[in-house]
Amino acid sequence: MFQCQMDHVVRCEEVRGVDGGSNIPAGRSGHRIVCIAGDIYVLGGYIQLPTGLEVVGEVWAYNILAGRWRQLAIPNCPFQLALSASALAVGKRIIIHGGSGIPFGANVNNSLMEIDVVTERCAEYACNPKDGETKNIPQKTYGHSLTYAHLTGHKPPGCGDMLFKVGGALGVPYTNIVSAFSFDTGTWETLFGCDGANSEEKFAPRYRHDAIFWKDELYIIGGTNSEGSLPFWPMPVFHVRERSWRNITFSGSCPAPLRCPCSVHFNHVVYTTGGISDATGALNDLVYAFDLESLVFYTVGTQPLPTFFHDLTVVSEVSALIPAPFGSRCLDLYAPTALGLGSRSLNASRSADEDFMFISCLKS
Numbered sequence: 001m002f003q004c005q006m007d008h009v010v011r012c013e014e015v016r017g018v019d020g021g022s023n024i025p026a027g028r029s030g031h032r033i034v035c036i037a038g039d040i041y042v043l044g045g046y047i048q049l050p051t052g053l054e055v056v057g058e059v060w061a062y063n064i065l066a067g068r069w070r071q072l073a074i075p076n077c078p079f080q081l082a083l084s085a086s087a088l089a090v091g092k093r094i095i096i097h098g099g100s101g102i103p104f105g106a107n108v109n110n111s112l113m114e115i116d117v118v119t120e121r122c123a124e125y126a127c128n129p130k131d132g133e134t135k136n137i138p139q140k141t142y143g144h145s146l147t148y149a150h151l152t153g154h155k156p157p158g159c160g161d162m163l164f165k166v167g168g169a170l171g172v173p174y175t176n177i178v179s180a181f182s183f184d185t186g187t188w189e190t191l192f193g194c195d196g197a198n199s200e201e202k203f204a205p206r207y208r209h210d211a212i213f214w215k216d217e218l219y220i221i222g223g224t225n226s227e228g229s230l231p232f233w234p235m236p237v238f239h240v241r242e243r244s245w246r247n248i249t250f251s252g253s254c255p256a257p258l259r260c261p262c263s264v265h266f267n268h269v270v271y272t273t274g275g276i277s278d279a280t281g282a283l284n285d286l287v288y289a290f291d292l293e294s295l296v297f298y299t300v301g302t303q304p305l306p307t308f309f310h311d312l313t314v315v316s317e318v319s320a321l322i323p324a325p326f327g328s329r330c331l332d333l334y335a336p337t338a339l340g341l342g343s344r345s346l347n348a349s350r351s352a353d354e355d356f357m358f359i360s361c362l363k364s
Contacts (some may be wrong), residue, residue, distance in 0.1 A: 024069045025060040029309040032087035034094055036117055038064050040313075041072075041094060044082025046102075055101050057082035059094075059115065074115060077122040081109040084169075084208070086146035089313075090161070092118050098168065100142035105171025110140040112163075112181065125181075130189040138179040138188050141168025143207030147218060149240070160184040164191075164218055164240060166211045174205035174225040178218075178238060191243050202245045203236050208309075210263035212270050214292055216241055219248075221263045221270060221290070229257035229278045232290070232297075250290060252297035258284055262312035268293040271300070276308040283308060 031045025040062040047056050057079035059072040079085075085099025094115040101107045112125040129136035147164045161183040168175055177193030193199045209223030209230075220236040222229065233254055234247035258275030261284065265271075272288040285306035289298040 023071070025058070025071070030083045031311060032085060032096075033311045033313045034087055034089040035313050036089050036092060036094070039117070040064065041089075041117065043087050043094065043096065044079065044085060044099065046083050053102075055081070055083045061117070072115075072117075072120050074120050074122050077113075077115070078111065078124055079113055079115075079122065081107055081142075084142040085109065086144055086165070088146055088148050088163075090148055092116060095146070095148070095163065097146050097163070097165065098141050098144055104142070105169065108140040108142055108170065110138065125186065128187045130182075130185070130187040135194055136179075136187070136189045138165055138181075138190075139168065139170060139175055139177060141165075141170055141175060141207070144168025144175075145209055145211035145220075147211045147213045149213040151216075151240070162240075164211065164213065166218060166220060166238075167206045167209060167223065169207040172226070174207055176200060176203045176205040178203075180240070191240065192238065192245075203238070204230060206230055208260045210270075210272075212263065212265045212292075213240075214265070214268070219270065219290075219292065221272060222258060222261055222275070224259045229259045231257050232272075232288075235290075248295060250295050250297040254297070255284075255286070255288060255299075258308075260308040260310075262310055264312045264314050266314070273303050273312060274307045274310055 025042055027048040028042075028045035032043045034041050034043070042060040042062070044055070044057050047054055047058075049056075057077065059074060059079070060069055061072060062069050079096055081099040081101045083100045083102065083104070085096055087094055087096045089095075094117060096113045096115070097111070099109045110127060112127070114123045114125065115121070116123075127137060145166045147166070149162050149164065151160065151162055163181040163183075165179045165181070167177070175193065176199055178191045180189050180191055181187070182189070192203070203220075204225060206220075206223030206225050210221040212219040212221065216239060218238040218240060220238070222232055224230065231254060233249045235249070237246050237248055238244070239246075256277055256279060259278055261272050261275030263270050263272040268291060270290040270292065272290070275284045276282070277284065283306035285302050286299050287301040287303060289300045291298070
């Protein structure tokens with residue numbers, strides 16, 4: 001585990017957990033992670049088992065203070081197509097949508113599942129389209145982004161707790177559709193992309209991107225499609241109320257496009273780690289920062305174990321990344337710390353305004 005403080009300079013250091021013997025998760029890639037109340041939850045993935053690589057819908061929890069892993073026993077959980085799904089935390093719940101089995105795209109999930117980490121029970125939401133219109137049913141995809149937001153004020157698209165789904169893959173085809181799920185109504189609505197090729201001029205189809213919600217807009221970070229990896233800027237920005245696109249650029253030198261990096265959002269800054277270069281095949285060991293207020297781009301540090309097809313998550317002052325390096329699948333845990341806040345042990349008390357990032361990967 002590496003601890004990193006987040007600011008305009010990042011330093012990473014390893015934080016090792018207590019040896020749990022055989023009670024630790026196997027190495028993996030294509031998984032998702034979320035962090036809730038001091039626990040980092042690892043969900044599914046392409047898992048390195050003694051019998052070979054398998055897609056398994058298991059859920060593990062790593063307690064940051066105790067430094068120990070445990071596997072959740074969730075009865076009758078439908079989370080099986082667990083490769084490149086999307087997951088996020090809402091309160092004490094983990095929300096999961098989409099995902100694929102092997103081979104990629106042969107079987108793709110379209111369900112929206114909820115795991116209560118307190119009761120360790122799983123529930124499934126019906127896929128109900130708004131107004132009963134089939135055009136509002138979200139496509140079955142993997143590698144899409146799923147972003148939570150609480151909207152207030154006037155409609156459309158509505159108020160209250162919302163999920164926004166952007167893009168994804170359906171096997172060979174990629175999509176640019178933006179859909180919204182309302183927890184208030186329990187229905188899905190398509191916000192953009194129903195007009196097919198005409199919409200691609202405004203927003204290119206992609207998967208393995210990130211979508212950051214900030215001030216009623218979704219900022220789309222990177223992504224890949226059949227033509228290769230997409231540039232970091234001009235960065236597409238979607239206004240969820242107006243259902244319109246704009247593009248922004250940043251000052252600084254634009255980094256080369258990357259396949260399968262991961263991003264996390266702290267206040268007005270997006271931090272991006274990992275990924276693999278289309279041009280050279282090299283893994284990216286740099287940590288990038290995109291300031292959404294000043295529109296300035298920074299390179300803020302390096303990652304000790306450069307990876308791709310990993311995941312990155314935030315909970316309160318903590319974020320976590322689980323990479324998958326070349327040649328093996330892993331789950332070591334790292335935490336980035338911003339210089340200027342001062343280095344601390346994970347067991348020390350932390351003030352509410354401190355931002356930390358955790359990076360983890362499972363070694364096979």
